[in-house]
Amino acid sequence: MKPFAYTAATSLDQAQEILSEEWGSRLYAGGTDLLTLTKRGTVSPDHLVDIKGLADFRYLRHLTGGGLAIGALTTLAELEANRTVHRRFPALARSIAVTGTPQLRNRATVGGNLCQQPRCWYYRGDFPCLLHGDEVCGAAKGENAYHALFGYESADGNRCVAVHPSDPAVALSALEAEVVVAVPGEAPVNWEATPIDDLFQQPTKDFPGTTILNPGDVVVEIRVPEQPKGSRQVYLKAMDRAAWAFALVSVAAVATLDGNRLADLRLALGGVAYKPWRARHAEEIARGHVVSPELVDEIVELAAEGAMPLGANEYKVPLLKGLVRQALRAVTDESRGI
Amino acid sequence: MERRGPGPVPVRMTVNGVTYELTVPPRRTLLDALREDLGLTGAKRVCDEGTCGACTVSLDGQAVYSCLVLAVECEGRTVETVEGLIRDGELHPVQEAFIEHDAAQCGFCTPGQIMALKALLDQNPRASLEDIRQTVAGNLCRCGAYPKIIAAGLTAAGVVAARAAAKAPEDGGAGA
Ligand SMILES: Cc1cc2nc3c(=O)[nH]c(=O)nc-3n(C[C@H](O)[C@H](O)[C@H](O)COP(=O)(O)OP(=O)(O)OC[C@H]3O[C@@H](n4cnc5c(N)ncnc54)[C@H](O)[C@@H]3O)c2cc1C
Ligand code: FES
Ligand code: FES
Numbered sequence: 001m002k003p004f005a006y007t008a009a010t011s012l013d014q015a016q017e018i019l020s021e022e023w024g025s026r027l028y029a030g031g032t033d034l035l036t037l038t039k040r041g042t043v044s045p046d047h048l049v050d051i052k053g054l055a056d057f058r059y060l061r062h063l064t065g066g067g068l069a070i071g072a073l074t075t076l077a078e079l080e081a082n083r084t085v086h087r088r089f090p091a092l093a094r095s096i097a098v099t100g101t102p103q104l105r106n107r108a109t110v111g112g113n114l115c116q117q118p119r120c121w122y123y124r125g126d127f128p129c130l131l132h133g134d135e136v137c138g139a140a141k142g143e144n145a146y147h148a149l150f151g152y153e154s155a156d157g158n159r160c161v162a163v164h165p166s167d168p169a170v171a172l173s174a175l176e177a178e179v180v181v182a183v184p185g186e187a188p189v190n191w192e193a194t195p196i197d198d199l200f201q202q203p204t205k206d207f208p209g210t211t212i213l214n215p216g217d218v219v220v221e222i223r224v225p226e227q228p229k230g231s232r233q234v235y236l237k238a239m240d241r242a243a244w245a246f247a248l249v250s251v252a253a254v255a256t257l258d259g260n261r262l263a264d265l266r267l268a269l270g271g272v273a274y275k276p277w278r279a280r281h282a283e284e285i286a287r288g289h290v291v292s293p294e295l296v297d298e299i300v301e302l303a304a305e306g307a308m309p310l311g312a313n314e315y316k317v318p319l320l321k322g323l324v325r326q327a328l329r330a331v332t333d334e335s336r337g338i
Numbered sequence: 339m340e341r342r343g344p345g346p347v348p349v350r351m352t353v354n355g356v357t358y359e360l361t362v363p364p365r366r367t368l369l370d371a372l373r374e375d376l377g378l379t380g381a382k383r384v385c386d387e388g389t390c391g392a393c394t395v396s397l398d399g400q401a402v403y404s405c406l407v408l409a410v411e412c413e414g415r416t417v418e419t420v421e422g423l424i425r426d427g428e429l430h431p432v433q434e435a436f437i438e439h440d441a442a443q444c445g446f447c448t449p450g451q452i453m454a455l456k457a458l459l460d461q462n463p464r465a466s467l468e469d470i471r472q473t474v475a476g477n478l479c480r481c482g483a484y485p486k487i488i489a490a491g492l493t494a495a496g497v498v499a500a501r502a503a504a505k506a507p508e509d510g511g512a513g514a
Contacts, residue, residue, distance in 0.1 A: 003344035006364035006410050035367070035406050036387040047341065048364070050411065077400075101476025103454065104388060106400045107407070243475040244389070 001038050005047040012057070012218065015049045016184040020216025025049055027218065029073065029112040032104050037117060042124055042132075052109070057220055060084065066226030072111030072179075072219045076168070080105060089224055091233035091252050095171035098237050101244050111219040114169055114179065114199060115211055118162035118274075119246050120147070130160050131208045137161055145312040146248070149320070151202060151273035155310055160203040163271050164210070165246050171235050172196045173268035173276035174252035177224045184216035193223060200275035210274065228256040228264060234330040236323050237270070247271035249316050251323045255331035260290045262332070267303060267324065272316060279303040279324075291332045300324050342410060351412040353378070354422025364410045369393045371409035372419060380420035380449040391477030394450035395419050401457035401476070420449035423456065431497040432456050435490035443481035451477045455491050463502040465495045 006028075009015035018025050024046030028034055037043045051057070052073060059071040060082055068084060076096050079085050086093045099105060099113070120139055122129045128138035136157035139147050144161060152159045178193040194212075199219070201212050213219070227233070235252045239245035250270035256263045265286040267279040282302035289295050303324045307317050343364035350359050353376060360375050369386075372378045372395070382392035386405045393405045396418040404417075423430040432455045435441070442448040451474055458465050458473045465473075470491035479487060 001365040003363055003365055005341050005343040006347075006408065007341045008411075008413075031408065031411075032388055032403075032406050035408075038365075039387060046344075048408075052411075100388075101391070102458075102473055103391065103394055103401050103403045103476045104406075106402055244478075 002041070002044045004038075004045050006050065007047065008050045008053050010053070012051070012054060012182060012220070015051050015054075016182065016216045016218060018047065018049050019218075020184040020214075022047060025215075027051060029109040030075065030107040032100070032108045033112060033116040037124070040124060042117075051218070057111075063223065063225075068224045070110055070222040070224065072221055073109050076100075076105035076108045076110060076113065077102070079110060088227070089171075089175060089233065091171040091174060091235040091254065092168060092224065094235040095167040095237075095250075095252065098235075098239075098243075099167045110168060110222060113166050114172075114196075114219060114222075115213070116165055117210060118160075119165045120160075120162035123162060130158075130203050130205050131210075133205075133208060135205065140310065143312060144310040145315075146246070146271075147310055147313055148274065149272040149304075149307040149309060149313065149316055150269075150277045151275070152308070155308070158205065160274065161310060162203075163273060164200060164275050166276075167235070167237060167247060167250060167270060169196065169200075170247075170250050170268045170270035170276040171233075171252040172222065172224065173278060174233070174254045174266045175224050175227065176266065177222055179219050180221035180223065181213065182218045182220045183214075191220065196222070197275055197278065202274040227254060231256040231264070232331040234327050236327050236330075238319050238323055249319045249323055251320075251327045252276075253324075253327040253331045255328075257291070257332060262286045262289055262291055262295075265299070265331075267299075267327070269303065269320060269324075272307075272320065279305075281305055282324075296325065296328050296332075299328060347410060349410055349413050351409075351415055351417055353417045354419060360409065362409045364408060366409045367405050368395070368397070368407040368409050368412055368417065369404035371412075372404060372417070375409075378419050378421050381453075382446055382449065384446070389478070390447075390450075391454065392447055392450045394453045394477060396453055396457050396460075399457065399460060401454045401473075418453070418456075420452055423452070430456060430494075431501075432459065432490070432494040435494040435497070436487075438493060439486045439490040441483055441486040441490040443479075443483050447477055447479045447481075447483075451479065451487050455494060458491075459495060459498045463495075463498045465491075465498075467492060470495065 026045035028048040028050045057071040058073040061069040122138040128134040140155045140157045147161045237250040252268045254266040269277040346361045384390040384392040
């Protein structure tokens with residue numbers, strides 16, 4: 001690792017001031033992603049600004065109306081151990097339980113998890129990558145077994161085809177969570193809440209970032225709204241081994257049933273795009289319909305609609321369909337015969 | 339706190355009950371500080387990026403990968419390594435159980451496995467088989483000694499639970 005300075009920030013203002021004014025400074029939370037990148041020289045910060053000590057951003061609070069506000073510095077282990085999370089947001093609880101390992105979850109913060117960098121070997125190695133400032137995305141026509149099916153528009157190399165590695169983000173997307181971003185110089189009353197899907201952006205040559213955040217912007221809170229009464233949730237993750245692996249494909253589903261009818265369905269897919277990928281068309285078709293084997297078939301097909309396999313990741317399409325089918329079975333009643 | 343480094347800076351931390359004042363650059367990981375500055379080589383450096391678990395130590399009672407912690411972050415904190423488990427010449431129940439079950443083959447993953455299990459039993463003296471399995475899921479054993487590691491974990495859990503139960507009446511004042 002290249003030498004760097006270190007500041008344990010004592011206030012958010014102090015951290016934001018350094019981060020927005022000092023070139024080469026970088027926000028440091030649990031460090032579980034940033035240190036791996038720094039060791040490889042993928043990023044070479046001159047100054048790490050550690051915000052972990054800011055206890056004001058480490059909390060779980062009930063929102064009026066029933067939702068949950070999660071301070072961005074809460075560790076994944078703390079969330080995992082929380083009973084409200086288990087009881088009311090089981091999809092989130094599950095997505096955390098299958099994130100990394102206990103040692104990683106003891107350190108990793110939920111804010112850092114959302115802002116982690118892609119697990120693309122072109123990016124993490126010394127290969128052509130838009131995030132390095134290179135002209136092309138090497139993975140688009142290269143080794144892309146773990147890459148995207150959706151959202152990259154064209155495999156001409158002008159678009160990054162990496163996927164977002166976060167599991168919790170996928171569950172949070174299906175739960176329609178929002179993230180609160182603190183902008184330097186803005187008073188807390190002006191901090192805006194953004195739907196979680198909009199936190200992410202697809203890197204291009206001109207905008208080589210994976211989130212919409214500018215230097216000094218800090219994710220301070222995640223808000224998970226109360227879910228519809230009687231809704232059921234699931235998070236399923238396919239990995240190439242049983243633990244300690246990133247998702248090949250994952251699915252978060254939240255379903256609200258009204259008798260036999262699917263009053264509402266939310267389906268977020270992980271491991272397939274630069275952000276949690278909502279299967280919006282499938283959700284729309286499902287809404288208001290009676291659960292039947294035919295409907296399930298249709299939802300499964302629509303979830304994979306528009307998938308653009310890259311060459312080495314075609315296997316993800318049947319995997320995705322199978323996982324969506326399993327998820328639907330879990331959130332609807334098996335006795336309905338699907 | 340003020341900006342520190344990039345050159346060497348003083349860091350005070352307690353390791354295995356002894357308080358040290360180290361002088362390390364901010365880029366030094368806790369793992370390297372333990373191994374190079376303190377000569378504690380129990381925590382192993384294998385992948386150096388969170389993918390093996392051989393560097394597992396306890397930081398304020400929690401199992402962490404010391405390769406993904408900076409030494410400067412440990413100012414005022416308490417670290418425990420496998421070297422610190424022995425008490426008055428007696429091994430920790432997890433260590434005893436590893437010997438009893440012959441739970442090491444090459445032994446390279448062993449200190450990490452032991453520290454992960456020790457942290458689990460400190461937090462949860464009544465750990466179940468599933469808790470043990472989940473815990474060692476963060477420690478790669480490329481020799482494949484898991485069946486014996488898990489058996490050792492269960493034996494150690496039994497010992498720790500029995501000790502906790504024996505102690506409980508005293509604590510509750512209801513034992514006499
Ligand atoms: C071996 C391994 C396996 C893993 N497996 C999984 C997995 O299965 N699923 C999964 O989801 N993740 C997985 N991860 C990733 C892990 O969850 C992330 O590294 C972790 O959540 C990042 O959090 P952190 O607090 O350590 O972030 P840091 O490493 O401190 O920061 C990560 C990035 O986010 C930025 N950042 C941090 N906090 C904020 C904030 N509040 N606002 C704005 N920017 C911020 C930092 O500047 C940095 O660029 C794995 C990691 C490793 C090393
Ligand atoms: S050396 Fe730290 S996890 Fe491998
Ligand atoms: S005993 Fe050899 S790696 Fe576990």
